[in-house]
Amino acid sequence: MFYVSMFFQYLSQYLKTRLQYRADLFVEFFSDLLSQAINLVFILVVFGHTNMLHGWNRDEIIFIYGFFLVPYAVFSAFFNIWDFNERYIVKGELDRILTRPIHSLFQIILERLELESLFGALTGLAVMFYAGSRLGIEVHWYHPFLFIVFVIGGALVYGGVFIMLACISFWADARTSLMPMMYNISNYGRYPVNIYNNIIRFVLTWILPFAFVGVYPAAFFLGKEEWYWYSFFTPVIGIIFFVSSVLLWNQGVKKYRGAGN
Amino acid sequence: MDKYLEMIRIRFLMMLAYRTNYYTGIFIYSINIGAYYFLWTAIYGGKEQIQGLSVIQMTTYVAISWMARAFYFNNLDREMAMEIMEGKVAVELIRPYNYLGMKTMQGLGEGIFRLFFFSAPGLVIVYFIFPIRFTWDLSVWGLFTISILLSFLINTQLNLLTGITTFFLYNNMGLIRAKRVVIDLFSGLLLPISFFPGWAQGIMKYLPFQGISYIPSMIFTKGFSHQQAIEALGQQLLWVIILVIPIQLLWHAAKKQLVIQGG
Numbered sequence: 001m002f003y004v005s006m007f008f009q010y011l012s013q014y015l016k017t018r019l020q021y022r023a024d025l026f027v028e029f030f031s032d033l034l035s036q037a038i039n040l041v042f043i044l045v046v047f048g049h050t051n052m053l054h055g056w057n058r059d060e061i062i063f064i065y066g067f068f069l070v071p072y073a074v075f076s077a078f079f080n081i082w083d084f085n086e087r088y089i090v091k092g093e094l095d096r097i098l099t100r101p102i103h104s105l106f107q108i109i110l111e112r113l114e115l116e117s118l119f120g121a122l123t124g125l126a127v128m129f130y131a132g133s134r135l136g137i138e139v140h141w142y143h144p145f146l147f148i149v150f151v152i153g154g155a156l157v158y159g160g161v162f163i164m165l166a167c168i169s170f171w172a173d174a175r176t177s178l179m180p181m182m183y184n185i186s187n188y189g190r191y192p193v194n195i196y197n198n199i200i201r202f203v204l205t206w207i208l209p210f211a212f213v214g215v216y217p218a219a220f221f222l223g224k225e226e227w228y229w230y231s232f233f234t235p236v237i238g239i240i241f242f243v244s245s246v247l248l249w250n251q252g253v254k255k256y257r258g259a260g261n
Numbered sequence: 262m263d264k265y266l267e268m269i270r271i272r273f274l275m276m277l278a279y280r281t282n283y284y285t286g287i288f289i290y291s292i293n294i295g296a297y298y299f300l301w302t303a304i305y306g307g308k309e310q311i312q313g314l315s316v317i318q319m320t321t322y323v324a325i326s327w328m329a330r331a332f333y334f335n336n337l338d339r340e341m342a343m344e345i346m347e348g349k350v351a352v353e354l355i356r357p358y359n360y361l362g363m364k365t366m367q368g369l370g371e372g373i374f375r376l377f378f379f380s381a382p383g384l385v386i387v388y389f390i391f392p393i394r395f396t397w398d399l400s401v402w403g404l405f406t407i408s409i410l411l412s413f414l415i416n417t418q419l420n421l422l423t424g425i426t427t428f429f430l431y432n433n434m435g436l437i438r439a440k441r442v443v444i445d446l447f448s449g450l451l452l453p454i455s456f457f458p459g460w461a462q463g464i465m466k467y468l469p470f471q472g473i474s475y476i477p478s479m480i481f482t483k484g485f486s487h488q489q490a491i492e493a494l495g496q497q498l499l500w501v502i503i504l505v506i507p508i509q510l511l512w513h514a515a516k517k518q519l520v521i522q523g524g
Contacts (some may be wrong), residue, residue: 027435035442042446045456046304049311053303183291188296195303200295 006102010110018116029119036123039065056192057174060222063131066212067221068190069124071154076117078109079159082179084166095258105163105249137221150217150231153238157212158186160241163249170252182208189214205230213239264358265366279412280378287383290327291390294474295471297323298391298449318482319453321393326450326478328380328387333473335368338437346432354516361421361512368417396483398490408477411497415472418504419444425508428515449475453484463520469504472497 018025021257043065056064086109088094097104125228132139165178189210193201204211212234268448276283305316314322341364344350353360357435387393423440427433445451449469453473454465454475465471479485485493 021432024432024435027433027439031435031439031442038442038446038451043450045452045458046300048458049456050304050306052306052310178285179283181292184289184292184296191300191303195517196299200299 003102003106006106007110010113011115014113014115020092025116026221028116032117032120033123036069036127037119040127045195049126051058054192054195059131059134061191063128063135063222064192064215064218065190066124066127066131067218068128068154070121071151071158071213073117073120073124074151075114075158075162076120077113078155079162080112080114081108081162084108085169089169089256092258094256098253104253105246132221135222137223143221146220150220150234153235154213154217156238156242157209157234160238160243160245161186161208163209163242163245167252168250169247170255184201186210186213191215208240209237265362268322268363268366269370269373272367273374276371276374277378283375283379286331287379287386287399290331290383291381291387293471294324294327294387312453314453314455314482314484315391317394318484321395322453322478322482322484324384324387324391324393325481326474328384328411329412329474329477329481330450331375331379331383332372332409333416334375335371335417337364337368337417338423338440340364340367341421342427342437344431345424345427350470350519354519361508364421364424365417368420369413372413392433396481400487401483404494405477405481408480408494408497411494411501412473412477414501415469415497415504416444418508419469419473422504422511425511425515428519439519444470444473448473449478453479455484466516469500469512472500482498 043058043061047061051057054059088097094104094135096253097107100107106129120188161182165182168178185208188196188200188204189212192215193211201211212230216227216230217234219227301319302316302325305319306310309315311319342504344353350360373411388395419440423433423437424438430436447465447468449471450473454462454471457465472493476485476497480490480493
C-alpha cells in the first residue's frame with residue numbers, strides 16, 4: 001500500500017515538472033511520432049517491391065510493428081534506465097537511494113518515469129487497428145485480456161533484459177556501450193523470426209528473447225497457429241526474465257560500495 | 262590555418278584516448294548490417310534484381326553506407342546545443358577563430374579517427390561475414406573518396422544549422438532527435454532512394470539529404486554509371502555551396518540576439 005501511495009506521489013511531482021516545459025513535451029511527442037512513422041514508411045516502401053516476406057504479407061508485418069510499439073511504449077515509460085551507470089553509479093546518486101526505506105529499483109523506476117512515452121502505445125494501437133481491419137481479424141471477447149497479458153509480458157521481457165544490463169555496473173564500473181547494442185538487437189524482434197538464420201532465431205527466443213515482444217505474441221492475433229505455443233509462452237518468459245533481473249539487482253546492491261565524495 | 266589543423270589533431274588524439282568504446286561500436290554496426298542483411302535477403306526472396314540492384318549489391322550497399330556513416334556522422338549539433346545552453350559559447354566567441362569553422366574541424370578530426378579505427382577494421386570484419394563484393398577499380402574508389410568528403414560537409418552543415426537553432430529555441434533536443442531520424446530515412450541509409458515511389462523520389466531530388474548517404478553508397482556499389490556518378494558529385498557540391506547561405510544568415514542573426522543562460 002505504501003508503495004502505491006509513493007507511486008502516486010512521484011507521479012504528481014512528475015506531472016508538475018513535465019507540464020512546466022510544455023513546448024518541450026510537444027516536440028518530444030512529435031519526434032517520437034516521426035520515428036514511428038519512418039519505420040512504417042520503411043515497411044511500406046519495401047512492400048512496394050515484394051508481396052511476401054517468408055510467408056508474411058505487408059499488413060501482417062505492419063500489425064507486428066504496431067503490436068511491438070505497445071509493450072515498447074510501456075517499457076520506455078517505466079524502465080528508463082539507459083543511463084543508470086553514469087547517473088547513479090559514477091555520480092554516486094545510488095547512495096541517496098539506498099538510505100531510503102523503499103526498494104532501490106522501485107525508487108529508480110519512479111524517479112526516471114517518462115510517461116509521455118505511453119503515447120507510443122496509442123500509435124501502436126492505431127497501427128494495429130488499421131492493419132487488423134485490412135486483414136479482417138475478428139475480435140473475440142478474450143482478445144483484449146490476452147492482449148494486456150502479452151503486452152505486460154513483452155514489457156517485462158524488455159525490462160528484465162535492461163535491468164540485467166544495468167546490474168553489470170555493480171560489478172564493473174567502467175562505462176559500457178552495451179545498452180545501445182541491446183537496443184539494436186531488440187529491433188530484430190520487430191520482424192518475423194523465420195527470416196533470420198537458426199542461431200539468431202535461437203538467441204532471440206531463449207537468450208535475449210526480444211521475439212517475445214513483437215512477433216510471437218502478435219502471431220496469436222494474426223491466427224498463425226504454428227506460433228501459438230510461443231505466443232502463450234510470452235508472459236512466462238516475461239516473468240522469468242523480470243524476476244531473475246530483480247534477484248540479480250538485489251545481489252548487485254549488496255556489492256555496491258559507493259563512488260566516494 | 263595552423264590552428265584549424267591543430268584542432269583536427271587534438272580531436273583525433275582525444276578520440277584515441279577513449280578508443281575501447283569503439284570496439285563495441287564496430288560490433289553494434291555489424292549487428293545493424295546483419296539485421297538489414299537478413300531483412301533484405303528475405304525481401305529479395307528469389308528475385309534477381311530490384312531497381313537494378315542485385316542482392317549482393319544491396320548487401321554491399323548496406324555495409325558501405327553504415328561504414329561511411331561512421332565517417333560523416335558527428336554530434337556537433339548536440340555539442341553546440343550544450344555549449345550554448347551552458348553559456349560556454351560566450352568564451353568560444355571571443356577566441357580568435359571562427360567558431361563554426363572550428364566545430365567543423367573537430368568533426369573532421371572525429372571522422373578521420375573513426376575512418377581508421379572503425380570503418381576500416383569494420384569493413385574487413387563485415388567482408389568476411391557477409392557476401393559483399395568490393396570493387397578494385399581505382400576510379401570508383403577515387404570518386405567514392407570525394408563523395409564521402411562532400412557528404413561529411415553536407416551532414417556537418419546540417420548539424421551546424423540545427424546547432425545554431427539553439428540560440429533561438431533554447432532547448433532543441435527534440436529537433437535534434439527529429440533531424441537524425443529524418444536523415445536516416447531520407448539520406449538513403451535505411452534503403453536506397455531508388456526504392457521509393459516515383460513522386461517521393463521527385464521531391465527528394467530537391468532536398469540535400471541524398472547527398473549524405475545515397476550518392477556515395479551508390480557510387481561504391483556501382484549502382485551509378487560513371488556519367489551519373491560525376492553528375493551526382495556535382496549535385497553534392499552544389500548543396501555544400503547552397504547550405505552556406507542559411508548558415509551564415511542564421512549565424513549573424515544568432516550572434517545579435519545571443520542570450521547567455523549562465524556560465
